[in-house]
Amino acid sequence: MIRDAERTKKLLLKAATDEFAAYGIAGARIDRIAASAGVNKAMIYSYFESKDNLFDTVFNAMTSASLEQVVFDVADLPGYAGRLFDSFEDNPDTVRLTTWYQLERPHGTPLHAVVASNAAKLHELRGAIAAGTLPDRFEPVEFLALVRAVVLSWSTTVPELGPAVPKDRARRRAVIVDAVRRLIAFD
Amino acid sequence: MIRDAERTKKLLLKAATDEFAAYGIAGARIDRIAASAGVNKAMIYSYFESKDNLFDTVFNAMTSASLEQVVFDVADLPGYAGRLFDSFEDNPDTVRLTTWYQLERPHGTPLHAVVASNAAKLHELRGAIAAGTLPDRFEPVEFLALVRAVVLSWSTTVPELGPAVPKDRARRRAVIVDAVRRLIAFD
DNA sequence: GCTTGTCAACTAAAAAGTTAGTTGTAAAAT
DNA sequence: ATTTTACAACTAACTTTTTAGTTGACAAGC
Numbered sequence: 307m308i309r310d311a312e313r314t315k316k317l318l319l320k321a322a323t324d325e326f327a328a329y330g331i332a333g334a335r336i337d338r339i340a341a342s343a344g345v346n347k348a349m350i351y352s353y354f355e356s357k358d359n360l361f362d363t364v365f366n367a368m369t370s371a372s373l374e375q376v377v378f379d380v381a382d383l384p385g386y387a388g389r390l391f392d393s394f395e396d397n398p399d400t401v402r403l404t405t406w407y408q409l410e411r412p413h414g415t416p417l418h419a420v421v422a423s424n425a426a427k428l429h430e431l432r433g434a435i436a437a438g439t440l441p442d443r444f445e446p447v448e449f450l451a452l453v454r455a456v457v458l459s460w461s462t463t464v465p466e467l468g469p470a471v472p473k474d475r476a477r478r479r480a481v482i483v484d485a486v487r488r489l490i491a492f493d
Numbered sequence: 494m495i496r497d498a499e500r501t502k503k504l505l506l507k508a509a510t511d512e513f514a515a516y517g518i519a520g521a522r523i524d525r526i527a528a529s530a531g532v533n534k535a536m537i538y539s540y541f542e543s544k545d546n547l548f549d550t551v552f553n554a555m556t557s558a559s560l561e562q563v564v565f566d567v568a569d570l571p572g573y574a575g576r577l578f579d580s581f582e583d584n585p586d587t588v589r590l591t592t593w594y595q596l597e598r599p600h601g602t603p604l605h606a607v608v609a610s611n612a613a614k615l616h617e618l619r620g621a622i623a624a625g626t627l628p629d630r631f632e633p634v635e636f637l638a639l640v641r642a643v644v645l646s647w648s649t650t651v652p653e654l655g656p657a658v659p660k661d662r663a664r665r666r667a668v669i670v671d672a673v674r675r676l677i678a679f680d
Numbered sequence: 681g682c683t684t685g686t687c688a689a690c691t692a693a694a695a696a697g698t699t700a701g702t703t704g705t706a707a708a709a710t
Numbered sequence: 711a712t713t714t715t716a717c718a719a720c721t722a723a724c725t726t727t728t729t730a731g732t733t734g735a736c737a738a739g740c
Binding site: 406416428462491 | 518520642652659
Protein backbone atom coordinates (compact mmCIF):
# COMPACT_ATOMS: atom_id res chain seq x y z
CA MET A 307 0.00 0.00 0.00
CA ILE A 308 1.41 3.35 -1.06
CA ARG A 309 1.43 6.19 1.42
CA ASP A 310 1.12 9.75 0.20
CA ALA A 311 -0.23 12.43 2.48
CA GLU A 312 -0.60 14.98 -0.31
CA ARG A 313 -2.52 12.58 -2.47
CA THR A 314 -4.80 11.68 0.42
CA LYS A 315 -5.48 15.32 1.17
CA LYS A 316 -6.32 15.97 -2.47
CA LEU A 317 -8.70 13.01 -2.57
CA LEU A 318 -10.41 14.26 0.57
CA LEU A 319 -10.71 17.81 -0.71
CA LYS A 320 -12.20 16.62 -3.98
CA ALA A 321 -14.73 14.42 -2.24
CA ALA A 322 -15.52 17.13 0.29
CA THR A 323 -16.09 19.69 -2.47
CA ASP A 324 -18.61 17.41 -4.15
CA GLU A 325 -20.32 16.61 -0.87
CA PHE A 326 -20.59 20.19 0.36
CA ALA A 327 -21.74 21.43 -3.04
CA ALA A 328 -24.47 18.82 -3.06
CA TYR A 329 -25.65 18.94 0.55
CA GLY A 330 -24.29 22.09 2.20
CA ILE A 331 -22.57 22.23 5.57
CA ALA A 332 -25.37 20.86 7.74
CA GLY A 333 -26.34 18.25 5.17
CA ALA A 334 -22.85 16.99 4.39
CA ARG A 335 -21.79 13.69 5.96
CA ILE A 336 -18.24 13.06 7.09
CA ASP A 337 -18.64 9.32 6.59
CA ARG A 338 -19.82 9.86 3.04
CA ILE A 339 -16.84 12.07 2.25
CA ALA A 340 -14.43 9.49 3.65
CA ALA A 341 -16.11 6.65 1.78
CA SER A 342 -16.28 8.52 -1.51
CA ALA A 343 -12.61 9.47 -1.21
CA GLY A 344 -11.70 5.90 -0.27
CA VAL A 345 -9.89 7.24 2.78
CA ASN A 346 -10.31 6.52 6.47
CA LYS A 347 -12.50 8.96 8.34
CA ALA A 348 -9.88 9.69 10.98
CA MET A 349 -7.67 11.18 8.28
CA ILE A 350 -10.17 14.00 7.88
CA TYR A 351 -9.72 14.98 11.50
CA SER A 352 -5.98 14.54 11.24
CA TYR A 353 -5.58 16.82 8.22
CA PHE A 354 -8.54 19.16 8.73
CA GLU A 355 -9.49 19.72 12.33
CA SER A 356 -13.27 19.58 12.01
CA LYS A 357 -16.16 19.48 9.60
CA ASP A 358 -16.43 23.27 9.72
CA ASN A 359 -12.75 23.69 9.05
CA LEU A 360 -12.94 21.25 6.17
CA PHE A 361 -15.67 23.34 4.62
CA ASP A 362 -13.61 26.50 5.03
CA THR A 363 -10.66 24.84 3.30
CA VAL A 364 -12.86 23.68 0.45
CA PHE A 365 -14.53 27.05 0.09
CA ASN A 366 -11.30 29.04 0.14
CA ALA A 367 -9.71 26.81 -2.47
CA MET A 368 -12.76 26.98 -4.71
CA THR A 369 -13.05 30.75 -4.37
CA SER A 370 -9.40 31.42 -5.16
CA ALA A 371 -9.49 29.16 -8.20
CA SER A 372 -12.67 30.77 -9.40
CA LEU A 373 -11.33 34.31 -9.01
CA GLU A 374 -8.17 33.54 -10.96
CA GLN A 375 -10.06 31.90 -13.74
CA VAL A 376 -12.17 34.87 -14.87
CA VAL A 377 -10.38 38.10 -15.68
CA PHE A 378 -12.20 41.35 -15.17
CA ASP A 379 -12.20 43.90 -17.97
CA VAL A 380 -13.79 47.23 -17.18
CA ALA A 381 -13.59 48.19 -20.85
CA ASP A 382 -15.71 45.20 -21.84
CA LEU A 383 -18.26 44.34 -19.17
CA PRO A 384 -20.46 42.26 -21.51
CA GLY A 385 -17.42 40.15 -22.35
CA TYR A 386 -16.65 39.76 -18.66
CA ALA A 387 -20.24 38.71 -18.05
CA GLY A 388 -19.95 36.10 -20.78
CA ARG A 389 -16.76 34.66 -19.33
CA LEU A 390 -18.26 34.61 -15.84
CA PHE A 391 -21.28 32.81 -17.26
CA ASP A 392 -19.01 30.24 -18.92
CA SER A 393 -17.16 29.73 -15.69
CA PHE A 394 -20.39 29.13 -13.79
CA GLU A 395 -21.73 26.76 -16.42
CA ASP A 396 -18.50 24.78 -16.43
CA ASN A 397 -18.28 24.65 -12.64
CA PRO A 398 -21.79 24.61 -11.22
CA ASP A 399 -20.33 23.57 -7.87
CA THR A 400 -18.90 27.06 -7.56
CA VAL A 401 -22.33 28.64 -7.61
CA ARG A 402 -23.80 26.11 -5.22
CA LEU A 403 -20.94 26.40 -2.74
CA THR A 404 -21.19 30.18 -2.76
CA THR A 405 -24.92 30.00 -2.18
CA TRP A 406 -24.53 27.53 0.68
CA TYR A 407 -21.90 29.80 2.14
CA GLN A 408 -24.18 32.82 2.03
CA LEU A 409 -27.01 30.90 3.65
CA GLU A 410 -25.12 28.92 6.25
CA ARG A 411 -22.33 31.35 7.07
CA PRO A 412 -24.09 34.72 7.23
CA HIS A 413 -21.32 36.06 9.45
CA GLY A 414 -18.36 34.26 7.94
CA THR A 415 -15.05 36.09 7.93
CA PRO A 416 -14.64 37.93 4.62
CA LEU A 417 -12.06 36.23 2.42
CA HIS A 418 -9.08 38.44 1.79
CA ALA A 419 -8.76 37.38 -1.84
CA VAL A 420 -12.37 38.30 -2.53
CA VAL A 421 -12.15 41.61 -0.69
CA ALA A 422 -9.05 42.58 -2.65
CA SER A 423 -10.52 41.49 -5.96
CA ASN A 424 -13.70 43.45 -5.35
CA ALA A 425 -11.83 46.54 -4.27
CA ALA A 426 -9.82 46.40 -7.48
CA LYS A 427 -12.96 46.02 -9.58
CA LEU A 428 -14.71 48.89 -7.83
CA HIS A 429 -11.66 51.06 -8.33
CA GLU A 430 -11.53 50.31 -12.03
CA LEU A 431 -15.24 50.98 -12.38
CA ARG A 432 -14.89 54.29 -10.62
CA GLY A 433 -12.13 55.23 -13.02
CA ALA A 434 -14.17 54.25 -16.05
CA ILE A 435 -17.14 56.29 -14.87
CA ALA A 436 -14.91 59.29 -14.23
CA ALA A 437 -13.33 58.88 -17.65
CA GLY A 438 -16.74 58.71 -19.29
CA THR A 439 -16.25 55.18 -20.59
CA LEU A 440 -19.19 54.08 -18.49
CA PRO A 441 -22.37 56.08 -17.83
CA ASP A 442 -22.64 57.66 -14.41
CA ARG A 443 -26.18 56.54 -13.69
CA PHE A 444 -24.99 53.69 -11.47
CA GLU A 445 -22.39 53.61 -8.73
CA PRO A 446 -19.51 51.15 -9.13
CA VAL A 447 -20.98 48.75 -6.58
CA GLU A 448 -24.28 48.92 -8.40
CA PHE A 449 -22.73 47.95 -11.71
CA LEU A 450 -21.00 45.05 -10.04
CA ALA A 451 -24.14 43.80 -8.32
CA LEU A 452 -26.23 44.13 -11.47
CA VAL A 453 -23.74 42.33 -13.69
CA ARG A 454 -23.35 39.50 -11.22
CA ALA A 455 -27.11 39.21 -10.81
CA VAL A 456 -27.69 39.10 -14.57
CA VAL A 457 -25.00 36.45 -15.00
CA LEU A 458 -26.78 34.37 -12.37
CA SER A 459 -30.15 34.77 -14.12
CA TRP A 460 -30.50 31.13 -15.03
CA SER A 461 -29.34 29.95 -11.63
CA THR A 462 -31.79 32.04 -9.62
CA THR A 463 -34.62 30.87 -11.82
CA VAL A 464 -37.33 29.06 -9.89
CA PRO A 465 -37.53 25.32 -10.64
CA GLU A 466 -41.08 25.69 -11.92
CA LEU A 467 -39.70 27.73 -14.80
CA GLY A 468 -37.15 25.03 -15.57
CA PRO A 469 -38.84 23.41 -18.56
CA ALA A 470 -39.25 26.77 -20.31
CA VAL A 471 -35.58 27.76 -19.92
CA PRO A 472 -33.66 27.71 -23.21
CA LYS A 473 -31.84 24.42 -23.66
CA ASP A 474 -29.23 26.09 -25.79
CA ARG A 475 -26.35 27.30 -23.68
CA ALA A 476 -25.20 29.71 -26.37
CA ARG A 477 -28.60 31.36 -26.34
CA ARG A 478 -28.61 31.67 -22.55
CA ARG A 479 -25.17 33.23 -22.79
CA ALA A 480 -26.22 35.65 -25.51
CA VAL A 481 -29.17 36.84 -23.42
CA ILE A 482 -26.89 37.68 -20.53
CA VAL A 483 -24.27 39.41 -22.64
CA ASP A 484 -26.93 41.46 -24.37
CA ALA A 485 -28.61 42.38 -21.09
CA VAL A 486 -25.34 43.67 -19.67
CA ARG A 487 -24.71 45.61 -22.86
CA ARG A 488 -28.00 47.39 -22.35
CA LEU A 489 -27.28 48.14 -18.70
CA ILE A 490 -24.09 50.01 -19.55
CA ALA A 491 -25.32 51.65 -22.74
CA PHE A 492 -25.34 55.42 -23.06
CA ASP A 493 -28.84 56.57 -23.96
CA MET B 494 -54.30 25.76 30.52
CA ILE B 495 -56.27 26.91 27.49
CA ARG B 496 -56.58 24.48 24.61
CA ASP B 497 -56.64 25.71 21.06
CA ALA B 498 -55.42 23.45 18.29
CA GLU B 499 -55.53 26.17 15.65
CA ARG B 500 -53.50 28.53 17.79
CA THR B 501 -50.92 25.84 18.48
CA LYS B 502 -50.62 25.07 14.78
CA LYS B 503 -50.13 28.75 13.98
CA LEU B 504 -47.45 29.09 16.63
CA LEU B 505 -45.67 26.06 15.26
CA LEU B 506 -45.86 27.27 11.66
CA LYS B 507 -44.50 30.67 12.61
CA ALA B 508 -41.61 29.15 14.56
CA ALA B 509 -40.95 26.62 11.81
CA THR B 510 -40.86 29.34 9.17
CA ASP B 511 -38.24 31.26 11.13
CA GLU B 512 -36.21 28.13 11.81
CA PHE B 513 -36.23 26.83 8.22
CA ALA B 514 -35.47 30.28 6.84
CA ALA B 515 -32.50 30.56 9.16
CA TYR B 516 -31.06 27.05 8.95
CA GLY B 517 -32.61 25.23 5.98
CA ILE B 518 -34.04 21.73 6.06
CA ALA B 519 -30.97 19.82 7.15
CA GLY B 520 -29.94 22.51 9.62
CA ALA B 521 -33.34 23.06 11.23
CA ARG B 522 -33.92 21.49 14.63
CA ILE B 523 -37.29 20.15 15.67
CA ASP B 524 -36.53 20.78 19.33
CA ARG B 525 -35.66 24.40 18.60
CA ILE B 526 -38.92 24.92 16.72
CA ALA B 527 -40.93 23.46 19.59
CA ALA B 528 -39.07 25.51 22.18
CA SER B 529 -39.35 28.75 20.23
CA ALA B 530 -43.08 28.15 19.70
CA GLY B 531 -43.50 27.31 23.37
CA VAL B 532 -45.20 24.08 22.33
CA ASN B 533 -44.38 20.48 23.05
CA LYS B 534 -42.39 18.67 20.41
CA ALA B 535 -44.90 15.85 20.09
CA MET B 536 -47.43 18.36 18.78
CA ILE B 537 -45.34 18.79 15.67
CA TYR B 538 -45.68 15.13 14.85
CA SER B 539 -49.35 15.17 15.74
CA TYR B 540 -50.17 18.08 13.42
CA PHE B 541 -47.48 17.70 10.78
CA GLU B 542 -46.34 14.17 10.15
CA SER B 543 -42.61 14.72 9.84
CA LYS B 544 -39.88 17.31 9.56
CA ASP B 545 -40.00 17.13 5.77
CA ASN B 546 -43.74 17.53 5.75
CA LEU B 547 -43.51 20.49 8.09
CA PHE B 548 -41.11 22.15 5.70
CA ASP B 549 -43.45 21.50 2.77
CA THR B 550 -46.32 23.08 4.70
CA VAL B 551 -44.24 26.11 5.58
CA PHE B 552 -42.94 26.47 2.05
CA ASN B 553 -46.34 26.15 0.38
CA ALA B 554 -47.89 28.68 2.72
CA MET B 555 -45.08 31.13 2.20
CA THR B 556 -45.11 30.71 -1.56
CA SER B 557 -48.87 31.20 -1.90
CA ALA B 558 -48.81 34.28 0.30
CA SER B 559 -45.89 35.69 -1.65
CA LEU B 560 -47.54 35.10 -5.02
CA GLU B 561 -50.77 36.80 -3.99
CA GLN B 562 -48.97 39.76 -2.57
CA VAL B 563 -47.25 40.99 -5.73
CA VAL B 564 -49.40 41.59 -8.77
CA PHE B 565 -47.84 41.18 -12.18
CA ASP B 566 -48.32 43.92 -14.75
CA VAL B 567 -46.96 43.22 -18.20
CA ALA B 568 -47.58 46.84 -19.17
CA ASP B 569 -45.29 48.06 -16.38
CA LEU B 570 -42.44 45.64 -15.74
CA PRO B 571 -40.29 48.20 -13.90
CA GLY B 572 -43.19 48.80 -11.53
CA TYR B 573 -43.59 45.06 -11.04
CA ALA B 574 -39.88 44.78 -10.31
CA GLY B 575 -40.18 47.52 -7.71
CA ARG B 576 -43.10 45.82 -5.98
CA LEU B 577 -41.28 42.48 -6.04
CA PHE B 578 -38.26 44.18 -4.53
CA ASP B 579 -40.41 45.69 -1.78
CA SER B 580 -41.93 42.30 -1.07
CA PHE B 581 -38.49 40.71 -0.77
CA GLU B 582 -37.18 43.49 1.46
CA ASP B 583 -40.20 43.24 3.72
CA ASN B 584 -40.06 39.45 3.90
CA PRO B 585 -36.45 38.37 3.61
CA ASP B 586 -37.48 34.92 4.81
CA THR B 587 -39.21 34.41 1.48
CA VAL B 588 -35.97 34.72 -0.42
CA ARG B 589 -34.07 32.50 1.97
CA LEU B 590 -36.73 29.79 1.99
CA THR B 591 -36.85 29.77 -1.79
CA THR B 592 -33.09 29.48 -1.97
CA TRP B 593 -33.00 26.65 0.55
CA TYR B 594 -35.70 24.93 -1.42
CA GLN B 595 -33.74 25.16 -4.65
CA LEU B 596 -30.61 23.82 -3.01
CA GLU B 597 -32.07 21.10 -0.84
CA ARG B 598 -35.00 20.02 -2.98
CA PRO B 599 -33.58 19.93 -6.48
CA HIS B 600 -36.26 17.47 -7.52
CA GLY B 601 -39.15 18.77 -5.47
CA THR B 602 -42.62 18.49 -6.96
CA PRO B 603 -43.45 21.73 -8.79
CA LEU B 604 -46.04 23.74 -6.88
CA HIS B 605 -49.25 24.07 -8.83
CA ALA B 606 -49.78 27.68 -7.79
CA VAL B 607 -46.32 28.65 -9.03
CA VAL B 608 -46.66 26.74 -12.28
CA ALA B 609 -50.00 28.42 -13.00
CA SER B 610 -48.72 31.86 -12.08
CA ASN B 611 -45.68 31.48 -14.32
CA ALA B 612 -47.72 30.20 -17.22
CA ALA B 613 -49.98 33.23 -16.93
CA LYS B 614 -47.02 35.60 -16.86
CA LEU B 615 -45.38 33.96 -19.86
CA HIS B 616 -48.65 34.16 -21.75
CA GLU B 617 -49.04 37.86 -21.03
CA LEU B 618 -45.45 38.51 -22.01
CA ARG B 619 -45.94 36.67 -25.28
CA GLY B 620 -48.95 38.81 -25.99
CA ALA B 621 -47.11 42.03 -25.23
CA ILE B 622 -44.24 41.07 -27.51
CA ALA B 623 -46.66 40.18 -30.30
CA ALA B 624 -48.49 43.48 -29.78
CA GLY B 625 -45.23 45.41 -29.92
CA THR B 626 -45.54 46.71 -26.37
CA LEU B 627 -42.31 44.89 -25.51
CA PRO B 628 -39.29 44.47 -27.79
CA ASP B 629 -38.85 41.06 -29.36
CA ARG B 630 -35.20 40.68 -28.56
CA PHE B 631 -35.91 38.40 -25.60
CA GLU B 632 -38.25 35.45 -25.27
CA PRO B 633 -40.94 35.64 -22.56
CA VAL B 634 -39.04 33.26 -20.29
CA GLU B 635 -35.92 35.36 -20.76
CA PHE B 636 -37.68 38.53 -19.67
CA LEU B 637 -38.99 36.77 -16.62
CA ALA B 638 -35.60 35.34 -15.65
CA LEU B 639 -33.83 38.66 -16.19
CA VAL B 640 -36.34 40.67 -14.20
CA ARG B 641 -36.26 38.22 -11.32
CA ALA B 642 -32.47 38.17 -11.38
CA VAL B 643 -32.22 41.94 -11.34
CA VAL B 644 -34.68 42.19 -8.47
CA LEU B 645 -32.50 39.76 -6.55
CA SER B 646 -29.35 41.78 -7.25
CA TRP B 647 -28.78 42.80 -3.67
CA SER B 648 -29.53 39.33 -2.36
CA THR B 649 -27.10 37.51 -4.64
CA THR B 650 -24.40 39.97 -3.74
CA VAL B 651 -21.39 38.33 -2.17
CA PRO B 652 -20.95 39.16 1.53
CA GLU B 653 -17.56 40.73 0.86
CA LEU B 654 -19.35 43.47 -1.08
CA GLY B 655 -21.72 44.05 1.81
CA PRO B 656 -20.16 47.20 3.26
CA ALA B 657 -20.20 48.90 -0.14
CA VAL B 658 -23.88 48.18 -0.80
CA PRO B 659 -26.07 51.29 -0.59
CA LYS B 660 -27.62 51.64 2.84
CA ASP B 661 -30.55 53.51 1.38
CA ARG B 662 -33.32 51.12 0.46
CA ALA B 663 -34.92 53.65 -1.88
CA ARG B 664 -31.69 53.90 -3.81
CA ARG B 665 -31.36 50.11 -4.10
CA ARG B 666 -34.93 50.02 -5.35
CA ALA B 667 -34.35 52.77 -7.87
CA VAL B 668 -31.34 50.95 -9.30
CA ILE B 669 -33.42 47.85 -9.90
CA VAL B 670 -36.36 49.68 -11.42
CA ASP B 671 -34.05 51.61 -13.70
CA ALA B 672 -32.18 48.49 -14.74
CA VAL B 673 -35.42 46.77 -15.72
CA ARG B 674 -36.49 49.84 -17.62
CA ARG B 675 -33.33 49.60 -19.69
CA LEU B 676 -33.79 45.89 -20.34
CA ILE B 677 -37.20 46.43 -21.92
CA ALA B 678 -36.40 49.69 -23.69
CA PHE B 679 -36.74 49.97 -27.45
CA ASP B 680 -33.40 51.11 -28.86
C1' DG C 681 -67.11 8.71 30.06
C1' DC C 682 -65.16 9.71 25.75
C1' DT C 683 -62.56 12.40 22.66
C1' DT C 684 -58.90 15.44 21.90
C1' DG C 685 -54.96 18.34 23.23
C1' DT C 686 -50.80 18.38 25.97
C1' DC C 687 -46.63 16.89 28.13
C1' DA C 688 -42.22 14.66 30.15
C1' DA C 689 -39.64 11.09 29.48
C1' DC C 690 -38.04 7.70 26.45
C1' DT C 691 -36.00 5.12 22.27
C1' DA C 692 -33.36 4.18 18.34
C1' DA C 693 -30.50 5.63 15.07
C1' DA C 694 -27.34 8.55 13.01
C1' DA C 695 -23.60 11.52 13.21
C1' DA C 696 -19.30 13.71 14.73
C1' DG C 697 -15.26 12.96 16.70
C1' DT C 698 -11.47 9.83 19.22
C1' DT C 699 -8.17 6.28 20.30
C1' DA C 700 -5.02 2.62 20.53
C1' DG C 701 -2.61 0.14 17.80
C1' DT C 702 -0.52 -1.28 12.94
C1' DT C 703 2.23 -0.58 8.81
C1' DG C 704 5.03 1.59 5.34
C1' DT C 705 9.10 4.56 4.50
C1' DA C 706 13.18 6.78 4.77
C1' DA C 707 17.16 8.04 7.14
C1' DA C 708 20.69 6.75 10.74
C1' DA C 709 23.54 3.22 12.64
C1' DT C 710 26.03 -0.84 12.09
C1' DA D 711 24.62 -3.26 2.01
C1' DT D 712 21.90 -4.59 5.60
C1' DT D 713 19.60 -3.75 10.00
C1' DT D 714 17.59 -0.64 13.29
C1' DT D 715 14.99 3.18 14.66
C1' DA D 716 11.75 6.81 14.51
C1' DC D 717 8.05 8.84 12.77
C1' DA D 718 4.35 9.83 9.72
C1' DA D 719 0.45 7.60 7.38
C1' DC D 720 -3.05 4.80 8.13
C1' DT D 721 -6.91 1.73 10.11
C1' DA D 722 -10.81 -0.51 12.69
C1' DA D 723 -13.34 -0.12 16.33
C1' DC D 724 -14.95 2.72 19.79
C1' DT D 725 -17.25 6.75 22.46
C1' DT D 726 -20.06 10.63 22.80
C1' DT D 727 -23.37 13.67 21.31
C1' DT D 728 -27.10 14.96 18.80
C1' DT D 729 -31.47 14.36 16.73
C1' DA D 730 -35.82 12.67 14.71
C1' DG D 731 -39.47 10.41 16.17
C1' DT D 732 -42.60 7.73 19.96
C1' DT D 733 -45.24 6.54 23.95
C1' DG D 734 -48.10 6.33 27.77
C1' DA D 735 -49.97 9.14 31.30
C1' DC D 736 -52.71 13.04 32.38
C1' DA D 737 -55.92 16.96 31.72
C1' DA D 738 -59.55 19.71 29.52
C1' DG D 739 -63.70 20.22 27.34
C1' DC D 740 -67.92 18.17 25.53
